[in-house]
Structure formats: C-alpha cells, structure tokens
Amino acid sequence: MTNLKIGGVPEHFNYPWYITLKNKEYSKHNINLRWQDYPGGTGQMCKALRDGSVDIAIVLTEGIIKDIADGNPSKIVQTFVQTPLIWGIHVGAKSKFKTIDDLENATIAISRFGSGSHLMAIVNAYNQGWDIAKLKFKVIKDLQGGIDALTNGEADYFMWEHFTTKPLVDNGTFRRIDNCPTPWPCFVIAVRNEVLENNFEEVKKVLEIINAETKDFKKLNNIDKTLAKRYEQQLEDIQKWLQITEWNDGNPITKNLIGRIQNKMVQFNVLEEKKNSGDFIKNMYI
Incomplete structure (x- = not known):
C-alpha cells in the first residue's frame, strides 16, 4: 500500500475528493490516500508542501506559481477547477x-x-x-x-x-x-517533486480517479441539496455556484497557460520576473 497525504481547503470545491475517499476508490488501487483540511488556505499548504507534511495539495493557481517561483520543490500536475474564483x-x-x-x-x-x-x-x-x-x-x-x-x-x-x-x-x-x-483558472493540483519521482504512477491514478468523479459531479442526484446542507449554504447560492463552476476534464496544464498567468502576475507586481514555464509543471500524460 502506497501512503499519500493530500490537503485542501474545507470548502465545497473539494467535495468530489470526499466522495472518492468515502467510496475507498484509492484503496482499490493499493493507495492509502489521507485527506487533511487546511483552513489557512494556499499559503498554509505551500508551507506544508515545502516541509513534506503533505504530498499533494489543491491550491490556488496564483499562490503556488508564486511559491514555486520562490523555490517550492513541487510541480503543478493539472488544473482542478478551470473557471475563475x-x-x-x-x-x-x-x-x-x-x-x-x-x-x-x-x-x-x-x-x-x-x-x-x-x-x-x-x-x-x-x-x-x-x-x-x-x-x-x-x-x-x-x-x-x-x-x-x-x-x-x-x-x-x-x-x-x-x-x-x-x-x-x-x-x-x-x-x-x-x-x-481571478483572471485565470482558480485551483490546481500540486505535487512534491520527490513524490512525483518515487510515486508517479500512483499520482497518475489519483488524478484519473478524481477526474472521473468531477466529470459528472454536477449531475449527481440532489448534489445541490447535499452541498447546501454540508457547507451551511442557501440552496439558491449553491445552485448559482454550480452553474458557474467547471472542473478539469483531465487535460494537462500547458506551458502557454502558465506563461500567460506569469505575464499577468508580473504586471500586477506579484512576481518580480517571468521564469521558464516548464519549471512549474509536470505532464502526467506523456
């Protein structure tokens, strides 16, 4: 059994992870995936990726791009939510x-x-x-x-x-x-370099499972009512959120997209300089 630690914010975006974990989808493939909530958000998760207390993180695009530029030894493996936040x-x-x-x-x-x-x-x-x-x-x-x-x-x-x-x-x-x-897709999945080197196939399987879940997530029976109850939201707010939110369809993240986001972040004075876009990503589907 391969042990992998994953983290994200305790918000409605990440409910597909809860479903797959509850259904023991990962253990069927000999992967022991353990979820950790990070209420402090992306900054807290970037720190956890750096110190090895999490292996995979569902983080805000702008936060992880800035932290990888500043030396975080991780890579973005795909977008998770492709619509803006x-x-x-x-x-x-x-x-x-x-x-x-x-x-x-x-x-x-x-x-x-x-x-x-x-x-x-x-x-x-x-x-x-x-x-x-x-x-x-x-x-x-x-x-x-x-x-x-x-x-x-x-x-x-x-x-x-x-x-x-x-x-x-x-x-x-x-x-x-x-x-x-956000002027870019809002959430991406980042993985520590060490984990990509040692557990590439397991990470790939985790992505396949979650992408299969998010593909039809909005069609799940009464998903709006489930989310409203779990996250203490008004039903009409969750319905509105579901309408404007699209998850990733399994396509790899491109250097072109990272380049465009970096251009904006330099323009906003968030990044000092643009770096090689290939340094930020790992293509899992070669």
Missing part, C-alpha cells in the same frame, strides 16, 4: 467604508503572505489603479481570523471566496462591497 471584498458590518474607492488606504486582512487573500488583494488594487507599494496588510491566519479582525477593527477589509463567506454576509457579520474574479 469569485473573491468577495468584505468589510465588517459596522464599517464606515461603503464603496470600493473608500478602501484605497485601508488595512487588508490576509491569511498569510503568499496566500490567495494576499495576492488577490494586490490584483484588486491593480484593477483599481491604486499604488500597490502602499498597501497595508494584517496577517490573520484563516477565515475566523478575518471575522475577528474586521469585527474588532484590527483590519478594514478581507477578501475570501464569495460563496464561502455568503452566510457571513447574510447573518450580518460582513458587508460585501464588491467582487473580484
């Missing part, structure tokens, strides 16, 4: 800020540096024409940290996935001022 821009319920323009000099809550909440705050600032060098950040670790920081005034606004935070908007914890979609 919709980031909600939130303030506390009692905040004085009303519009996106009000936030130009405000303090931003981020889970950690290099995380999606950090990098997308830079993308948003670039979109608004703000001076990125003047952005102020407060590290809050995770969603609960964001709630605390906005409630007690330690930070002014916080960017997190629109539908995950929708219940907090509905119950009056947050006010959503605007949305900011």
Whole structure:
C-alpha cells in the first residue's frame, strides 16, 4: 500500500475528493490516500508542501506559481477547477467604508503572505489603479481570523471566496462591497517533486480517479441539496455556484497557460520576473 497525504481547503470545491475517499476508490488501487483540511488556505499548504507534511495539495493557481517561483520543490500536475474564483471584498458590518474607492488606504486582512487573500488583494488594487507599494496588510491566519479582525477593527477589509463567506454576509457579520474574479483558472493540483519521482504512477491514478468523479459531479442526484446542507449554504447560492463552476476534464496544464498567468502576475507586481514555464509543471500524460 502506497501512503499519500493530500490537503485542501474545507470548502465545497473539494467535495468530489470526499466522495472518492468515502467510496475507498484509492484503496482499490493499493493507495492509502489521507485527506487533511487546511483552513489557512494556499499559503498554509505551500508551507506544508515545502516541509513534506503533505504530498499533494489543491491550491490556488496564483499562490503556488508564486511559491514555486520562490523555490517550492513541487510541480503543478493539472488544473482542478478551470473557471475563475469569485473573491468577495468584505468589510465588517459596522464599517464606515461603503464603496470600493473608500478602501484605497485601508488595512487588508490576509491569511498569510503568499496566500490567495494576499495576492488577490494586490490584483484588486491593480484593477483599481491604486499604488500597490502602499498597501497595508494584517496577517490573520484563516477565515475566523478575518471575522475577528474586521469585527474588532484590527483590519478594514478581507477578501475570501464569495460563496464561502455568503452566510457571513447574510447573518450580518460582513458587508460585501464588491467582487473580484481571478483572471485565470482558480485551483490546481500540486505535487512534491520527490513524490512525483518515487510515486508517479500512483499520482497518475489519483488524478484519473478524481477526474472521473468531477466529470459528472454536477449531475449527481440532489448534489445541490447535499452541498447546501454540508457547507451551511442557501440552496439558491449553491445552485448559482454550480452553474458557474467547471472542473478539469483531465487535460494537462500547458506551458502557454502558465506563461500567460506569469505575464499577468508580473504586471500586477506579484512576481518580480517571468521564469521558464516548464519549471512549474509536470505532464502526467506523456
């Protein structure tokens, strides 16, 4: 039995993994795949890939590209969700800020540096024409940290996935001022280089299993009701999310796509320079 550790955020995007694990799909192929939740998001998972506490991670595209550029010994093996992620821009319920323009000099809550909440705050600032060098950040670790920081005034606004935070908007914890979609496919699957060298065939089998599950995921009986109940969402919100979300169809990630994303990240001052796109990816289907 090959032991592999996999991690991702405890959000609706990753429910297909839960199904395949519950059905023991991997153990049928002599793979003991163990799931670990990472509520701290992509920055937390990049650290886990670096220190070997996770082997495979479902991470935000921008976060892992930046971390591989900075030396993370991992490769992207495919996209997981190929549609953009919709980031909600939130303030506390009692905040004085009303519009996106009000936030130009405000303090931003981020889970950690290099995380999606950090990098997308830079993308948003670039979109608004703000001076990125003047952005102020407060590290809050995770969603609960964001709630605390906005409630007690330690930070002014916080960017997190629109539908995950929708219940907090509905119950009056947050006010959503605007949305900011990622200008690229949102989630990719990254694997440590050492694991790719030693367990290439097992990783390939894991990808085949999850791709087969996501292919017809939206057609599963009552999947909208299941997700709404599990993730404490309104049914209409989950239905809307399902409509705009497409998983990967098993196609390999291309150097061209990585190049285009790098170009944008350099433009946004997230990356200092563009690197060889082949250094970021491993084609599993040669």
